[in-house]
Amino acid sequence: MIRSELIQKIADENPHLYQRDVERIVNTIFEEIIDAMSNGDRVELRGFGAFSVKKRDARTGRNPRTGASVEVEEKSVPFFKTGKLLRDRLNEK
Numbered sequence: 263m264i265r266s267e268l269i270q271k272i273a274d275e276n277p278h279l280y281q282r283d284v285e286r287i288v289n290t291i292f293e294e295i296i297d298a299m300s301n302g303d304r305v306e307l308r309g310f311g312a313f314s315v316k317k318r319d320a321r322t323g324r325n326p327r328t329g330a331s332v333e334v335e336e337k338s339v340p341f342f343k344t345g346k347l348l349r350d351r352l353n354e355k
Contacts, residue, residue, distance in 0.1 A: 265292075299340060309347035316341045 263271075269288050273281040298305050299315050306312040320336040344352075 307345070309345050311342055311344045311348055314341050314343070315339070 265288065269281065269285050272288065273279060273284045276284065295305050295313060299313055302315055304312055304314040315338050318337050318339055321334050323332045323334045324330070325332050
């Protein structure tokens, strides 16, 4: 599902809301998650999961085409850990 499909689904399920308002709500939620993560904070959505930022140390990598050594700088990467409810629903039998 992409962002526009999410907005359309929410708008369809809530006919009392204008689509532009639903779009503003969805965009605000995503922006708040991005802002919190860029500040190094953890964002937890109960039952869904938690977003956090992990640091990857600097290392020496290899260029797969040439095999030459390449220095890779330290960087921050997003990390998502699923919540128990989501994990259970994905593994229902």
